Amino acid sequence: MMVESELELLLLHALPLDGTMWAEQMELLPGATYAPTLYSFGDRIESWAEKVLSLTTAKRLVVVGCSVGGSCALEVAALAPDRVAALVLIGTKAWRRLDPVYHASALETLYEKGLEAAWCEFWKPLFANAALPGTIEKAKRITMRQPLEDVAQGVTVFHTRPSRDDILSSFPGPVVVVTGSEDVAPGLKTSRKHAKMAQYGRLHVIPDCGHYVSMEQPEAINSIIRQVLETA
Template sequence: MVKSKLELLLLHALPLDGAMWAEQMELLPGAAYAPTLYSFGDRIESWAEKALALTTARRLVIVGCSVGGSCALEVAALAPDRVAALVLIGTKAWRRLDPVYHASALETLREKGLEAAWQEFWKPLFAKKASPRTIEAAKRITMRQPLEDVARGITVFHTRPSRDDVLSSFQGPVVVVTGAEDVAPGLETSRKQAKMAHQGRLHVLPDCGHYVPMEQPEAINSIIRQVLETA
């Protein structure tokens, strides 16, 4: 039986945009999508619905980093019959309500600005040995985002539903990827999530933090290629 056409959907982390996937777009030439999600609404369900609408194939491999991984789980909840495999990078399926931290993050962003928020929340998520060039590239992507778009992303992250149910019921491969130095969500959570999935696998990348596609593009590209070959 000939497999139907496959497409690749790449979903970005905060406070970046679709450009964080520059090194992954050619993994499936002409059939890869890396949308910027902020304009898709203030709920992750809306992000998932609109990201899914960009695609046309009946079979998708979805790769998400951080809140993008949460969005990937939401797509799988929305259209499980179309999702061939999930690659979840630095993703936490379970969400703990923390309205104080949510409000504090928005206050920092709006009162101190995007530069201060970058320094406090996101730059520390890179590995200690991350290339300064990589960190600077991520900062450039961040600083070109409208402040209210990033604020919307923060709200989407903090109000997303827990999706342990999707993770545990999804029948396809779930590849969980974490940098060894990623504290959000961290190795222990990533290990538990890989065990929770029916076809879960865990990859731990040394000398890597939260933003795997930018910090270790060759390593994540090898993982995604394997998924594409077997999907």
């Protein structure tokens, strides 16, 4: 039986990675941190959020998400607004523009060219120019151990997720928006807009950093998350 705790930390990963992208964040709230791998949770982001919530009985949650993980964090807030104390959205776009051509192209690349080709085309370019080669190689290793079908399902979840501007603008707690200075997905303009849209939004721009902040600049994001936990 799960014992209810007061505060827990949920860390939700980006494509095409898994929960181990948060290796440097797992001790921010020792014994009360979850970094699940999301692919097995279904083919809809609503299902991902439901399964994430089932992992914890905490009265209050700080939910941190990167990219599609940030979209899942918004969905968690939609499902359990009374439990989510704060959101940290890294490289996240709250609204979704339908792009069936790009969706189909991404799946075609995965299935016809393979996971490594998709990594090189879609995800490796999201790292900053200054990212350490070892960091990029670690991310590639994480990617290459994912089943291709799981990554493809993640791509579909990303492209079929609902827009959640409504949750972003109505969420009653802190919304900390984080972007790398070199992130192009979604980039500084969108991140700044999201921080302004939230009732209690704050924007952090991490220098010399791309999309995968928790791996590229772990100390910077750790400091931000610690501040959120202290006031949650």
